Amino acid sequence: MMWWRKKRERLMNADDNSKPDEASVRDRKRGALLGLAIGDALGSAVEFRSRGYFEPVTGYRGGGPHRIEAGEWTDDTSMALAMADSIAEAGWDLEDQARRYVDWYRTGRYSVNGRCFDIGLTTGSALHRFEETGDPRNSGPTHERTSGNGSIMRLAPVPIAFAHHYPQDLRTLIDRAADSSLPTHGSSQCVSACAAMALIMAGLIQGETKAMVLDPKWPAWKGLAAYHKLDPLIADVVAGSWRKKRESEIRGSGHVVACLEAALWAFDTSKTFEAAVLKAVNLGDDADTTGAVCGQLAGACWGESGIPESLLTGLGRRDILDPILNRLVP
Numbered sequence: 342m343m344w345w346r347k348k349r350e351r352l353m354n355a356d357d358n359s360k361p362d363e364a365s366v367r368d369r370k371r372g373a374l375l376g377l378a379i380g381d382a383l384g385s386a387v388e389f390r391s392r393g394y395f396e397p398v399t400g401y402r403g404g405g406p407h408r409i410e411a412g413e414w415t416d417d418t419s420m421a422l423a424m425a426d427s428i429a430e431a432g433w434d435l436e437d438q439a440r441r442y443v444d445w446y447r448t449g450r451y452s453v454n455g456r457c458f459d460i461g462l463t464t465g466s467a468l469h470r471f472e473e474t475g476d477p478r479n480s481g482p483t484h485e486r487t488s489g490n491g492s493i494m495r496l497a498p499v500p501i502a503f504a505h506h507y508p509q510d511l512r513t514l515i516d517r518a519a520d521s522s523l524p525t526h527g528s529s530q531c532v533s534a535c536a537a538m539a540l541i542m543a544g545l546i547q548g549e550t551k552a553m554v555l556d557p558k559w560p561a562w563k564g565l566a567a568y569h570k571l572d573p574l575i576a577d578v579v580a581g582s583w584r585k586k587r588e589s590e591i592r593g594s595g596h597v598v599a600c601l602e603a604a605l606w607a608f609d610t611s612k613t614f615e616a617a618v619l620k621a622v623n624l625g626d627d628a629d630t631t632g633a634v635c636g637q638l639a640g641a642c643w644g645e646s647g648i649p650e651s652l653l654t655g656l657g658r659r660d661i662l663d664p665i666l667n668r669l670v671p
């Protein structure tokens with residue numbers, strides 16, 4: 342995007358009565374979901390590897406623990422596509438979302454190779470529970486110990502579908518983001534992480550600057566507080582926890598707090614989509630998910646137009662991804 346368009350948009354956003362222009366909102370919505378898949382695919386080759394003990398990732402690479410092809414993606418993207426497909430077809434229906442997660446788990450729908458090859462422990466047991474009870478609001482465990490990054494990794498469809506509620510009706514956005522966690526991750530850390538991340542992404546999609554949405558004084562945080570009490574650990578992240586840490590203290594772990602912090606750190610300290618996502622995946626460990634979370638944020642900020650052509654064309658199974666993306670963002 343040309344610099345003057347960005348600047349004009351910022352000027353427009355200073356005026357509460359104006360709306361950001363539709364084409365760039367659409368570009369950032371598409372960027373958010375594509376960014377998720379790209380971060381996932383870039384990280385998949387080094388998932389479970391210790392930071393500093395692998396050849397730094399600079400582009401798509403085949404192999405990794407699931408032995409998939411370069412550019413192919415994992416559970417993060419499969420679950421995001423299941424939710425995106427559900428929202429596009431059924432509107433907001435948590436039970437339908439959970440049924441599609443079960444479809445992915447049982448039949449390999451939404452997977453690059455027709456198999457569910459990498460379901461997380463918490464997600465697996467929650468989906469079993471959903472199959473028994475049919476209750477998506479109570480199938481995700483609520484114990485603190487189960488605070489994995491499995492619900493923020495798939496979040497993008499929520500801010501994409503409901504960003505237009507920002508800033509005037511935050512309740513719809515926040516409630517749906519929080520609810521989206523419940524089928525698999527019911528702990529307060531996970532639910533709050535979804536609420537906070539959806540707000541940041543909605544702000545970005547609607548044209549707020551990166552500096553604005555990462556500022557603890559962003560007025561939207563007060564708006565969120567009216568509908569949702571953030572878990573204290575997530576409130577720390579929103580307050581900029583990563584800025585007080587040395588780079589060596591940032592971890593690409595599977596814990597939701599560490600993962601959100603790492604993704605925000607990589608996003609905050611980078612000037613382009615590509616730099617942010619590579620920084621995230623090169624933390625190793627749960628690299629595909631750190632990449633997917635950072636990719637959502639970076640894609641919502643810089644848009645599809647800010648993603649290098651090679652990352653867009655090298656992304657695997659666009660035949661599965663594109664029809665769903667096109668229905669979610671017509």
Ligand SMILES: [Mg+2]
Pocket residue numbers: 415416417459629630
């Ligand atoms: Mg994964």
